[in-house]
Amino acid sequence: MKDIMKDCALLADRDVDPTRREFLLQALAAAGTAGLASFVFSVNDAFAADGSVPADKSEAGYTLTAAYAASPPAVDEIAFTMEVENMLALTYGGDLMQYRPQPSGTEGIYASAMNAPGNEGVTGRWVDKWEGSEDFKTWTFHIRPGIKSWAGNEMTADDIVWTWQRGFEMKAIRSFFASAMFLASPEDIEIVDKYTLRFHLSKPSPVVLKLMAMSYFGGPFDSKLAKEHATASDPWAKDWLKSNDAGFGPYHITKNIPGQEMMLVRNENYLPKPPISRILIRIVPDPATRTALLERGAVDYAMRLPERSLQALAKNEGVTIVRSKANFIPYIGPVQTNEIMAKTKVRQAMAYATPFEEIHEKVYFGQGSLIKSITPAIFPNYTDQYWPYKHDADSAKALLAEAGYPNGFDLKLSFDNSIAEMAETAVLVKAAYDAVGIRTTLDPLPAAVYSERKLRRQLMCQVDNFQWPWIADTGYTGWVYLGPPDTTVNNSVYFNNPEFNQLVTKMMEMPLGDDRTKMDLRVQEIAATEVPWIFLVEPGWREAFKKGWTNFHWYPDNNVHFEWLYKA
Amino acid sequence: MHNRFLLFATKRLLFTIPQLFAVSVIVFFLIRLLPGDPSYMLAGPYASPDRIVEVRGQLGLDQPLVTQYFNYLARIFAGDFGTSWRTSQPVLADIQLRLPATLELVVLAVLLSIGIGIPLGVAVAVSEGGVLKRIVFLYGMLAGSLPDFWIGLLMILIFFYFLGWAPPPVGQLDFAVSTPDHVTGAYALDALLTGNWETLRSALAQLVLPVATLVLVYMPLVLKTARSTMEEMLESHFILQARASGLSRRMQLRYALRNALPPIITVIGIEFWFLLGGAVLVETIFAWGGLGQYAVESVINSDYAPLQAVVLVTAFFTTLVFLVVDLLYHLLDPRIRV
Numbered sequence: 001m002k003d004i005m006k007d008c009a010l011l012a013d014r015d016v017d018p019t020r021r022e023f024l025l026q027a028l029a030a031a032g033t034a035g036l037a038s039f040v041f042s043v044n045d046a047f048a049a050d051g052s053v054p055a056d057k058s059e060a061g062y063t064l065t066a067a068y069a070a071s072p073p074a075v076d077e078i079a080f081t082m083e084v085e086n087m088l089a090l091t092y093g094g095d096l097m098q099y100r101p102q103p104s105g106t107e108g109i110y111a112s113a114m115n116a117p118g119n120e121g122v123t124g125r126w127v128d129k130w131e132g133s134e135d136f137k138t139w140t141f142h143i144r145p146g147i148k149s150w151a152g153n154e155m156t157a158d159d160i161v162w163t164w165q166r167g168f169e170m171k172a173i174r175s176f177f178a179s180a181m182f183l184a185s186p187e188d189i190e191i192v193d194k195y196t197l198r199f200h201l202s203k204p205s206p207v208v209l210k211l212m213a214m215s216y217f218g219g220p221f222d223s224k225l226a227k228e229h230a231t232a233s234d235p236w237a238k239d240w241l242k243s244n245d246a247g248f249g250p251y252h253i254t255k256n257i258p259g260q261e262m263m264l265v266r267n268e269n270y271l272p273k274p275p276i277s278r279i280l281i282r283i284v285p286d287p288a289t290r291t292a293l294l295e296r297g298a299v300d301y302a303m304r305l306p307e308r309s310l311q312a313l314a315k316n317e318g319v320t321i322v323r324s325k326a327n328f329i330p331y332i333g334p335v336q337t338n339e340i341m342a343k344t345k346v347r348q349a350m351a352y353a354t355p356f357e358e359i360h361e362k363v364y365f366g367q368g369s370l371i372k373s374i375t376p377a378i379f380p381n382y383t384d385q386y387w388p389y390k391h392d393a394d395s396a397k398a399l400l401a402e403a404g405y406p407n408g409f410d411l412k413l414s415f416d417n418s419i420a421e422m423a424e425t426a427v428l429v430k431a432a433y434d435a436v437g438i439r440t441t442l443d444p445l446p447a448a449v450y451s452e453r454k455l456r457r458q459l460m461c462q463v464d465n466f467q468w469p470w471i472a473d474t475g476y477t478g479w480v481y482l483g484p485p486d487t488t489v490n491n492s493v494y495f496n497n498p499e500f501n502q503l504v505t506k507m508m509e510m511p512l513g514d515d516r517t518k519m520d521l522r523v524q525e526i527a528a529t530e531v532p533w534i535f536l537v538e539p540g541w542r543e544a545f546k547k548g549w550t551n552f553h554w555y556p557d558n559n560v561h562f563e564w565l566y567k568a
Numbered sequence: 569m570h571n572r573f574l575l576f577a578t579k580r581l582l583f584t585i586p587q588l589f590a591v592s593v594i595v596f597f598l599i600r601l602l603p604g605d606p607s608y609m610l611a612g613p614y615a616s617p618d619r620i621v622e623v624r625g626q627l628g629l630d631q632p633l634v635t636q637y638f639n640y641l642a643r644i645f646a647g648d649f650g651t652s653w654r655t656s657q658p659v660l661a662d663i664q665l666r667l668p669a670t671l672e673l674v675v676l677a678v679l680l681s682i683g684i685g686i687p688l689g690v691a692v693a694v695s696e697g698g699v700l701k702r703i704v705f706l707y708g709m710l711a712g713s714l715p716d717f718w719i720g721l722l723m724i725l726i727f728f729y730f731l732g733w734a735p736p737p738v739g740q741l742d743f744a745v746s747t748p749d750h751v752t753g754a755y756a757l758d759a760l761l762t763g764n765w766e767t768l769r770s771a772l773a774q775l776v777l778p779v780a781t782l783v784l785v786y787m788p789l790v791l792k793t794a795r796s797t798m799e800e801m802l803e804s805h806f807i808l809q810a811r812a813s814g815l816s817r818r819m820q821l822r823y824a825l826r827n828a829l830p831p832i833i834t835v836i837g838i839e840f841w842f843l844l845g846g847a848v849l850v851e852t853i854f855a856w857g858g859l860g861q862y863a864v865e866s867v868i869n870s871d872y873a874p875l876q877a878v879v880l881v882t883a884f885f886t887t888l889v890f891l892v893v894d895l896l897y898h899l900l901d902p903r904i905r906v
Contacts, residue, residue: 065743067855070865074656079610171622176614242656257665258655259865260739260857282738284855285865288721289737292729298736299743418868448870449604456608489616 057566058266058273064549064562066301067284067293071258074242077172077217082304085216086559090264090279093249094215096141096160098125099472101553104324108550108568111324114472117380118512119209121472126155126220126248136204136511137182143195148269149222150245150252157191162223164189166236173217180480181211182509203509206516210471216557222246250274250563259283275566287420294319300546301560306420310542311365318547323367324554326541327376327472329481330422330465331533332413332429333493337457340409347531349399350461351389354534355432358391363424364539371535374482374527375474381520382474386528387535396436408437414453415463417444425536426463454492462492470556474520475507482532495532576898577891584887591883592644595876596637604870605629610653627653627872640876649880650873654865659877662862667881668753669740670851670858674843676775677782682836685787689794690825693802704795708788717849720781724853727777735773737854745770778854782847786839793835797828830897837893841886 072087073079099112100123113121124130129142147155165186167174182203183189190198201208221241229240237246245253250270255263262281266274282299284290290302291309295316305313313319334341334350341347356370369377372384400408411433415422423444430440445453453459469477484501485491503519503526510516527533541554550568553561607623608615615623624630628639643650649659692704727734735742740755748758748767756775759768801807801824810820848860859878866875 063744067738071655073610073654079653079656080614171616171619172611173614176616257857258652258657258662259666259862260855280743282743282855283857284738285861286853286855289724289853289855292724293736293738296729296732296736298728298738446604446868446870448606448608448868452603452605452608452870489614 056273057275058277060275060566061266061277062275062565062567063278063280064276064301064565065299066279066281066303067290067299068262068281068303069283069285069287069290071256071260071262071283075245075253075256076238076241077167077170077174078238078242080173082559085557087245087253088218089215089249089555089557089559090251090562091245091249091253092215092219092221092247093270094125094219095212095217096125096127096220097122097130097209097213098215099123099210099213099555104554106324109322109324109552109554110564111378111554112556114327114376114378114556115380116472118206118473122209122213125213130209136206136208137201139199139201139208140192141197141199143197145195147248147271148267149225149248150267150269151222151225152269153222153224155220155222155248156194157197159220159223160197161186161189161191162226163219163221166221167217169236170238177211177214177217180476180508181205181208204511205508206510206512207471207473207476207508210473210476214470214557215555216470219247219249222248251279270563274563276562279562294544294546297546300549302544303560305542305544307364307367307539307542308420310544313544320545320547320549322541322543322545322552324541324552325368325378326538326554326558327378327468327470327556328465328538328540328558329371329374329376329467329469329533330425330463330536330539331371331467332536333462333464333533334531335457335459335461335492336494336496336532338460340405340411341461343403344530345399345403346405346409347534348389348529349396349403349436350433350438351531351534352392352399353396353433353436353438354389354536355391355428356389356536358428358432359425360537362428363421364537367542368537368539371538372528373524373535374533375477375520375524376469376472376538379469379472379474379477381517381524383521383524386525388528389531389534391432393432393436400437405437408439411438411440412443412460413440413463414443414445414450414459414461416447416450418447419465421539422463422465429463455489457492457494459492464492468556468558472556473507474523475504475510475516478504478523478527479508482527493532495530497526497530497532500526500530572902573895573898577895580891580894584884584891587887588880588883592641592876592880593637595879595883596640597633599872599875600633600636602867602870606653606870606872644880649877652866652871652874654869654871654874659874662874663859663877663881664753666857666859666862669755669856670844670847670860672740672754672756673775673778673782673851673856673858674840674847676779677786677843677847678836678840680779680783681787681790681839684783685790686794686832689791690798690821692791693795693798694821704791708792711785711788714785715849716781716785716847717853719785720778720850720853723777723781734777735770737774737777739855739857740771740774741767742770742774774854778847778850778856781850782843786843789835789839790832793832794828797831798824801825801828826900830900833893833896833900837889840889844885845882 070083072083073081074084075087075091100121101110102113104111126143126147127141128144131140143155143157168186182201182205183199184202188200192198225246226237226241230237243256250267251264252267253262254265260283264279266277287305287309291305291313293299294302295313297318310321314321332354334347336342360366360370372387373382375382413426413429415426417423426442430442433440454462467481481490482495483491483504485494485496503523507516507519541558543560548567549565551564551566553564555561607620607627607629611620611623628636652659652662655662688704692701695701724737728737745767748755748764749762751758751761756768756771759771807820807824810823845860848864851858851861862874863878
């Protein structure tokens with residue numbers, strides 16, 4: 001720690017330009033002593049301090065049985081579903097960094113440190129040490145020696161570079177986040193030695209370490225293993241990696257019969273060695289059957305159950321419902337490619353007409369909390385001061401009249417009909433909107449159709465729950481979901497506010513400090529006054545397990561990380 | 569007689585070729601009319617427009633429809649039904665895995681429907697009123713009005729949840745039971761053929777509830793047809809003649825049943841055809857992982873390749889079933905021609 005303090009003092013004394021100096025000093029000052037430690041930290045120290053890593057329980061070698069809703073379409077970033085994310089997290093374990101676990105306030109449940117600003121709150125996953133240069137554009141990572149994949153190959157800097165090269169080639173999620181961290185090409189990653197890498201970013205990113213704490217585009221590949229399955233026509237082993245894993249993560253897939261079952265076994269080389277040695281997964285598409293299986297004790301875990309089922313299960317003494325505050329942002333999204341939806345007063349009227357409390361009570365049974373900002377409540381700088389909306393039919397009608405629609409208008413409200421909570425929400429919204437003159441037609445759509453029309457901005461208005469920002473930062477959340485619509489593919493509501501666009505774009509490359517905090521608040525204010533999204537309820541992370549399992553770790557991917565679990 | 573039957577069978581078989589070709593055309597173009605472009609789902613929300621174009625190209629969706637169709641036909645003749653984006657597997661491999669699961673379920677359900685439905689229908693037809701007739705009437709009414717998924721859930725609730733007699737509805741085998749060596753792909757049959765008794769026990773136990781659900785819901789069709797046609801036959805002139813001629817009751821029933829069989833066979837054929845694609849809800853509830861479930865998931869996710877293949881395979885089996893029905897008809901009544 002003494003060395004870190006010395007390094008920081010030296011950095012502060014150097015003749016750096018005001019911006020860089022401000023970046024550095026404010027980043028350090030904002031985080032305090034704990035923040036300083038993030039520049040050089042030992043991963044094992046970070047975990048041991050709060051008891052989140054229990055004494056070795058791998059001897060127990062538990063078998064966990066699980067009922068999943070669907071098979072992952074692939075075990076690679078070529079496809080994007082919750083099951084893919086889940087399998088990637090289990091088999092690849094995530095990227096170089098990870099959010100630091102911290103007690104959640106509930107015994108047996110740890111949460112991720114999402115409330116720290118900028119690059120704070122994260123610690124190494126595969127690295128022991130990391131350093132940012134003075135201008136925060138060069139980042140050096142030191143891989144912990146001795147990390148091995150299930151195949152027994154040791155992780156080296158070559159694996160990281162191959163992984164990024166492949167990511168750029170795939171043009172999918174990893175390459176998208178490369179652009180978010182200003183990594184222009186794989187050539188910008190320099191191999192210093194066997195265990196040391198240097199990333200050269202074209203601009204300073206205040207959240208680069210958080211971007212590297214994601215796991216849903218997998219993690220480093222065991223390139224030696226992957227290359228064994230590459231061919232001349234498929235140099236990146238895309239075909240083989242669709243159905244097989246070559247990761248350093250805690251588990252390895254040994255059986256995968258799509259639509260029927262999967263079996264994962266522990267990576268015996270992974271540390272700390274997981275207490276669960278085998279995971280048996282059955283694909284049970286019907287949520288009622290998944291609920292019955294858990295209720296009867298036939299499985300240890302039932303995936304993706306709606307709140308209604310969780311409420312019923314909570315009465316069963318043999319079941320534990322695990323809950324933690326999370327980062328979900330369900331919303332109603334008026335799509336501004338539509339002339340009516342493009343009017344701010346209309347969107348404000350819709351916000352006043354929305355039955356927030358009723359949705360909270362009837363769809364989510366009072367769990368979680370109402371969302372009152374674009375940034376989740378667990379993120380830094382969150383404030384609800386700008387969000388004035390509560391159900392108020394008179395205000396809604398008055399705003400409709402001001403917008404030029406005294407007699408209301410016809411609204412088509414679309415949603416993915418495979419998500420029970422979205423369908424239930426849409427029904428309540430329709431009743432409330434009809435009451436103020438917004439004559440609403442429900443438009444339930446199959447998942448693929450909904451996904452396509454949403455991304456093509458072809459809907460008039462959508463009820464959606466696919467947003468859970470990983471990067472605990474308002475600038476990032478605004479940029480990734482509602483940033484400049486011509487370049488932000490996720491901006492499915494076509495929100496296009498010049499000031500907002502400028503703010504979130506700037507924040508992605510701006511150091512922490514008072515100015516950035518002011519911009520953060522201004523982004524939250526614009527999101528409240530312009531209402532690109534009508535925020536609904538953050539239901540929290542919710543999972544149902546057979547009683548007895550403990551040491552749950554909530555991570556912003558909202559997956560269950562089985563590697564931590566053991567029986568109390 | 570032998571030659572006439574062969575000629576009939578050959579003609580009937582040849583007729584299946586244009587049938588399947590017509591099905592392939594209709595299926596291909598109808599599926600293209602469905603809303604939804606899988607490229608968007610496959611590429612994911614972070615995909616750039618370039619990436620979406622690339623995915624569309626990989627799926628061949630950027631070609632004109634007619635070109636897509638001829639490419640599709642060419643691939644089918646080469647045994648390539650495409651790749652499912654949801655499983656990342658060749659569709660043929662997926663179908664080889666799922667078809668035996670569905671066939672095992674459906675064949676057992678149809679055999680039991682025949683084995684129970686026909687004798688029960690005949691028994692009711694020959695009985696002079698009484699309790700049996702009333703019970704069968706009530707059952708026929710109820711079973712015809714209750715959906716199969718509801719009966720399936722009720723079965724799970726009673727026999728798995730409350731009584732604990734049935735194994736967990738997690739598919740064709742219980743947790744931790746190894747799959748048998750592959751012979752036909754149907755787990756129970758393969759376990760029997762390879763002498764894998766533990767797997768056989770588990771496979772049979774898993775079959776009980778879904779098969780019972782299908783039999784309960786769909787057997788009345790066979791039962792009612794058997795009863796009504798037998799009643800009709802027993803009232804017919806030739807049976808009156810047989811009775812007047814002093815033939816035994818047993819002989820009268822035999823003649824009546826033989827003449828009642830053609831409509832019953834037709835109904836059995838229809839039931840088999842319906843269950844091949846219609847057992848989907850039962851498959852979903854019992855997590856069976858069969859062909860119907862595969863088809864529905866394909867529709868929801870705009871996964872064209874498997875959807876086309878499933879419809880073609882179902883059409884093939886339907887044609888086969890009705891071919892068998894026609895041949896049986898011909899055997900029972902050689903006057904029937906194509």
